Amino acid sequence: MRYLIGVDLGTSATKTVLFDEECRVVASASEDYVMAQPQNGWAEQAPEDWYQAVLHTIQAVMAKSQVAAADVKGIGLSGQMHGLVMLDAEDRVIRPAILWCDQRTGQECAEITERVGRERLIAITANPALTGFTASKILWIRKHEPKNYAACRHILLPKDYIRFRITGDYATEVSDASGMQLLDVPQRQWSEEILRRLDIDPAFLGRVYESPEVTGTLTAEFAAAAGLDPRTVVVGGAGDNAAAAVGTGVVSDGCAFTTIGTSGVVFAHTSTPRIDPQGRVHTFCCAVPGCWHVMGVTQAAGLSLKWFRDNLAEGYREREIREGIDAYDLMNAAVAKVPIGSRRLFYLPYLMGERTPHLNPNCRGVFFGLSAIHTKEDMIRAVMEGVAYSLKDCNDILQEMDVRVQAMMACGGGGRSPVWRQMLADMYGCGVTTMQSEEGPALGVAILAGVGAGIFRDVPTACREFIHTKNTTLPNATAGVYYAKGHRLYQKLYRQLAGCYEDLAEL
Numbered sequence: 001m002r003y004l005i006g007v008d009l010g011t012s013a014t015k016t017v018l019f020d021e022e023c024r025v026v027a028s029a030s031e032d033y034v035m036a037q038p039q040n041g042w043a044e045q046a047p048e049d050w051y052q053a054v055l056h057t058i059q060a061v062m063a064k065s066q067v068a069a070a071d072v073k074g075i076g077l078s079g080q081m082h083g084l085v086m087l088d089a090e091d092r093v094i095r096p097a098i099l100w101c102d103q104r105t106g107q108e109c110a111e112i113t114e115r116v117g118r119e120r121l122i123a124i125t126a127n128p129a130l131t132g133f134t135a136s137k138i139l140w141i142r143k144h145e146p147k148n149y150a151a152c153r154h155i156l157l158p159k160d161y162i163r164f165r166i167t168g169d170y171a172t173e174v175s176d177a178s179g180m181q182l183l184d185v186p187q188r189q190w191s192e193e194i195l196r197r198l199d200i201d202p203a204f205l206g207r208v209y210e211s212p213e214v215t216g217t218l219t220a221e222f223a224a225a226a227g228l229d230p231r232t233v234v235v236g237g238a239g240d241n242a243a244a245a246v247g248t249g250v251v252s253d254g255c256a257f258t259t260i261g262t263s264g265v266v267f268a269h270t271s272t273p274r275i276d277p278q279g280r281v282h283t284f285c286c287a288v289p290g291c292w293h294v295m296g297v298t299q300a301a302g303l304s305l306k307w308f309r310d311n312l313a314e315g316y317r318e319r320e321i322r323e324g325i326d327a328y329d330l331m332n333a334a335v336a337k338v339p340i341g342s343r344r345l346f347y348l349p350y351l352m353g354e355r356t357p358h359l360n361p362n363c364r365g366v367f368f369g370l371s372a373i374h375t376k377e378d379m380i381r382a383v384m385e386g387v388a389y390s391l392k393d394c395n396d397i398l399q400e401m402d403v404r405v406q407a408m409m410a411c412g413g414g415g416r417s418p419v420w421r422q423m424l425a426d427m428y429g430c431g432v433t434t435m436q437s438e439e440g441p442a443l444g445v446a447i448l449a450g451v452g453a454g455i456f457r458d459v460p461t462a463c464r465e466f467i468h469t470k471n472t473t474l475p476n477a478t479a480g481v482y483y484a485k486g487h488r489l490y491q492k493l494y495r496q497l498a499g500c501y502e503d504l505a506e507l
Contacts, residue, residue, distance in 0.1 A: 001020055001021060001071065002020070002021040002071055002072075002073045002453075002455055003018055003019065003020055003021065003026065003065075003067050003071050003072045003073065004018075004019045004020075004021070004072070004073060004074050004075070004076070004446040004447075004449045004450050004453070004455070005017070005018055005019075005058065005061070005072060005074070005075045005076070005446065005449070006019065006075075006076050006078065006243075006439065006441070006442030006443055006444070006445045006446035006449070007054055007057070007058070007075065007076070007077050007078065007079075007159075007162070007442065007445065008078045008079065008240065008243070008440070008441040008442040008445070009050055009053075009054065009077070009078065009079030009080060009158055009159050009162060010079070010080060010240070010261070010262070011035060011045075011080045011099065011100070011101070011261075011262045012032060012033070012035070012262060013030050013031060013032040013033065013053070014030065014031055014033075014050060014053035014054055014057055015028065015029070015030040015057065015442055016028065016029055016030070016054065016057035016058050016060070016061055016442070017061070017439050017442040017443070017446065018061040018062070018065050018067065018072075019439075019443065019446045021450065021455050022466065023437070023443060023446065023447065023450075023462075023466035023467075025437070025439065026061070026065045026067065027060075027061040027062075027064040027065040028061060028439075028442075029056070029057040029060035029061050029064070030057060031052075031053035031056050031057055032053075033045065033046075033049040033050070033053055034049075035099065036096065039104070041102070041103035041104060041352070041353065041361065042098075042102050042103070042104050043098070043099040043100075043101045043102040043352070044096040044097060044098055044099060044102070045083075045096060045097050045099060046093075046096055046097070047085050047093050047096075047097050047158070047161050048093065050158060050161065050162060051161075051162060051165050054162050054165075054166070055222075055225060055226060058226045058227070058228070059225075059226055059227060062226065062227040062228070063227070069223075069227055069228050069229040069232075070229045070231075072228055072229065072232050073232065073233065073449075073450075073453040073455060074232060074233045074234070074235060074446075074449030074450060074452055074453035074455070075166075075218075075232060075233070075234045075235070075449055076234075076235050076237045076238075076243075076444070076445025076446050076447070076448045076449035076452075077159040077160075077162055077163055077234065077235075077237035077445060078159060078237055078238055078239070078240050078243035078244075078441035078442065078444065078445045079157070079158045079159030079162070079176070079237075079239065079240060080099065080100055080158050080159075080240055081100055081157065081158075081176055081179040081239040081240060081241070082099070082100035082132050082133050082134050082137075082157070082179045082180070083097045083098065083099045083100055083134070083157060083158040084097060084098045084134050084137040084138065084141070084155065085097045085155070085156040085157065085158060085160075085161040086141070086148065086149075086151075086152045086154070086155055087152070087153060087154040087155075087156065087164075088151045088152065088153055089151075089153045091154070091164070093161075094148050094151055094152060095141075095145065095148050097158060097161075098137045098140075098141075100132050100179075100263075101132065101262075101263070101299055101300075101303075101352045102131070102132070102137070103131045103132075103352060103353045103361035103362075104131070104140060105131045105136035105137055105139070105140045105361075106131055106361050106362075108129075108135075108136040108137075108139040108140050108143070109128075109129035109130060109131055109136045110129070111139060112129040112135060112136060112139065112181070112198065113128070113129045115197045115198060116129075116193075116194060116197050116198070118279075119277075121181075121194075122275060122277065122279055123275075124184050124185070124186075124191050124193065124194055125178075125181050125182070125183060125184070125185055125191065125194065126178070126185040126186070126273065126275045126282070126283035126284070127181065127185075127279055127282050127283065128279030128359065129181065130181070130355065130359065131353065131361045132179075132299075132355065133179055133180060133181040134155070134157070134179065134180035134181060134182070135180060135181035135182055135194075135198060135200075136181070138155065138198075138200060139198065152204065153203075153204065154170055154204060154206070155204040155205060156170065156172070156206065157172055157176050157177075157179075157180070157239075159176065159237060159239075160172045160176065160206065163215060163216070163234060163237075165222070166218055166219065166222045166226075166234065167215065167216035167217060167218060167219060167222075167234050168216070168219050169206070169215055169216040169234075170206035170207070171206040171207050171208075171209060171215040171216070171236070172205075172206050172207075172208055172209070172236070173208065173209045173210060173211045173213070173215075173236030173237060173238065173287075174188050174208060174209070174210060174211065174236075174285035175211055175238045175239045175242035175243075175284055175285050175286055175287050176237075176238065176239040176242075177190075177208050177285075178239075178282075178283075178284035178285045179239060179282070179284060181194070182194055182195060182198075182200065182205065183208070183285075185273060185283060185284065185285060185292070186273045188208070188210075188285050189208060190202060190205060190208060209235075209236040210236060210289045211235065211236045211237060211238045211242065211286075211287035211288075211289070211448050211459075212235055212236065212287070212289065212448045212451035212452050212458075212459060213235060213236050213452060214233045214234070214235055214452045214453075215234055215235060215236055216233075216234050217230060217231055217232060217233055217234065218230045218231075218232050218234065233449070233452055233453050234449075235445075235448050235449045235451070235452035235453075236448070236452075237445045237448060237449075238286075238287040238441075238444060238445060238448065239284070240261075240441050241259065241265050241267050241293075241295060242284065242285075242286050242287040242293065242444075243287065243440070243441035243442075243444035243445045243448075244257065244259055244267070244411050244412070244440045244441045244444055245257060245267055245269065245286060245287065245293060245444065246287050246288075246443075246444030246445070246447050246448060246459060246463060247411070247435075247437070247439060247440040247441055247442070247443035247444030247445075247447070247467070248409040248411050248435050248440065248444075248467065249409070249435070249463040249464075249467035250267065250268075250269050250409060251269060251286075251287075251288050251291075251459055251460045251463050252269060252271075252460060253269060253270060253271055254269075254404060254405060254406040254407065255268070255269050255405070255406070255407050255409070256268040256269070256398070256403075256405040256407065256408050256409070257408065257409035257410065257411055258391055258395075258408060258409070258410055258411075258415070258424055258432070259410075259411045259412035259414075259415060259440070260301045260302050260387065260391075260410075260412045260413065260414025260415055260417075260420060261301065261302050261412040261413060261414070262300075262301070262302050262303045262306075263297055263298060263299055263300070263301055263302075263303070264297070264298040264301025264302070264387055264390065264391050264394075264412075264414070265295050265296070265297050265298075265394075266295060266296045266391055266394035266395045266398060267293055267294075267295040268293060268294050268295070268398050268403045268405055269286060269288070269291065269292075269293050270291065270292050270293060270294055270403060271290075271291050271292075272292070273292045274292070274294055274401055274402075274403060276294075276397065276401055279359065280296070280356055280357040280359070280397050281294055281295060281296040281297075281356055281357075281394065281397050281398065281401070282294070282295050282296070282297065282355075282356075287444065287448060287459065288459050288460065289459075294398055294401065294403055295394070296355075296356035296357070296391075296393065296394025296395070296397055296398065297355040297356050297394070298349060298354065298355065298356060298387065298390035298391060298393075298394065299349075299350070299351070299352040299353055299354055299355055300349050300350065300351035300352045300365070300387075301349065301387045301390070301391070301412075301414060302387075302412065302413055302414050303351060303352065304347070304349045304351060304365070304383050304386070304387055305328070305331075305380070305383055305384065305387070305414070307351060308379065308380060308383050309327055309328070309331065312376065312379070313327075313331065313376060313380065315376075316330050316331055328413075328417070331380050332417050332418070332419050332420075334377045334380065335377060335380050335381040335384060335419050336418075336419050337377070338377050338378055338380075338381040340385075340426075340479050340482055340483070341385070341482055341486060342374075342378045342379070342381040342382035342385060343373060343374060343378050344369050345367065345368070345369045345370060345374055345378050345379065345381075345382040346366075346367070346368040346369055346382060346385075346386060346486070346489065346490060346493060347365070347366070347367055347368075347379075347382040347383045347385065347386030347387075348363075348365055348366040348368070348386055348490070348493060348494065348497075349365060349383070349386045349387050349390050350363040350364050350365050350366070351364065351365045354390075356390075356393060356394045356397065357393050357394070357397055358494065360498075360501065362501045362502060362504070362505040363494070363497070363498075363501045364501065364504065366493070366497065367379065367382065368493055381419075384417075384419065384420055384423060385423060385483075385486070386490070387414075387420075388420065388423040388424055388427055389427070389483075389486070389487050389490040391424065391427075392427040392428065392483075392487055393491070395427075395428055405430070407433065408424075408428060408430055408431065408432050408433065409432075409433050409434070409435060409469075410424065410432045410433065410434050410473075411434075411435065411438070411440045412440065415434065416434075416438065418473070421434070421473040422473055422476070422479075423483075424473075425473045425474060425475040425476075426475050426476050426479040426480045426483050427480070427483045427487065428475070429475050429480055430475060431472040431473060431474050431475070432472065432473045433469050433470070433471070433472045433473075434469070434470045434471055434472075434473075435467065435468065435469060435470055436468045436469065436470045437467070437468075443467075447459060447462045447463065447466070450462060
């Protein structure tokens, strides 16, 4: 039996899963780490924490499984996108990585737009200048930390830093590179024009591969430490959402998924590069060679519920410890008893600014409609509904772009919540389907590794054989009517507060 490893480098933890050649889980392990917020709207992590988590979780799955090292044929890497990792001439990390949700680069985005031109920027990179993307982070370092910029010799994305540590190769792949704002997305290669206009040395960037391509093999040092064979191939892998698409079988036109992780995403596959001229959603290369995807992103989806749990719902954490039941399961059970609409309470999930559809790093979270009748459980449901409204914003734009979806999958931690899935089905007006496997990105990149290792013919064929649906949540028409009205008020609240957000940023 041959085996594959999928590594998913998340924002809060790394999860590593060992699969057999029929994509069945053999063993899994995860390790958490922290995110630092040195200032309001900033987000950073230590790349060494990622590496240690990857090493430890691979060691753990190999120890649990007792699989022979020589039988592990490939490794696929997935991870949080857009993060900036800078290495010096000795390959040392220069400073903590600036993450996808960091919002410090508003001025740099304006500079990118001025240097390139908004229309030209969207034509090449398929997206407007965004604070979350990597290019603006590079310009921020150049302006605010010139010594660090002068020391830089290599720029890597989070999962590609792991690739470097385990193979010694400076490389990336098209799906993750699409979120750097340096890639010509329609042509699937670095844009010489963008690099020239932004005055970024192309030598800083690694070679770009397709997601199932082999980028290298393990170093002898890492293989020995991890309990693997140095001949094990490492493939390009994919950004977290592109990997989740493979792991949920969203690899052909008409298929889409909604994920509720730290961020929230509505993602649809397309065989042609469809670009929103307003830049409200992202068009990236996907993990299927020669194809693309369109996705809307809300910054603080699961993060909103985690924030509420950690800061305002301590009682659920205490019950988790006392009763041995996950706090989120307890919260879901309580929310199921709250009527739709949370007794006319709304939540705007803008804890980290927002991407789709507002592209506003300055907007912040809001509870609207609070009264003395509201309970903690009403507030929890309002948080979940607010996140679902933000995902409906994303889905509506895809429909405007004529990206037609016949099948909507649900994944991510929030996708396991029957309450959240029902909200999405009611708001979208279509069924929301779960998968038999919940491994998502880890399974996706394991499939990519299987293609690279020659175990599978290609990505769509493997998905047809190994990805299976579980159950479907159907929409409730009555709830859908209410949510349509609620969504209009939700959108109006942002418009009314837009100026106030700017005032707040300047206060």
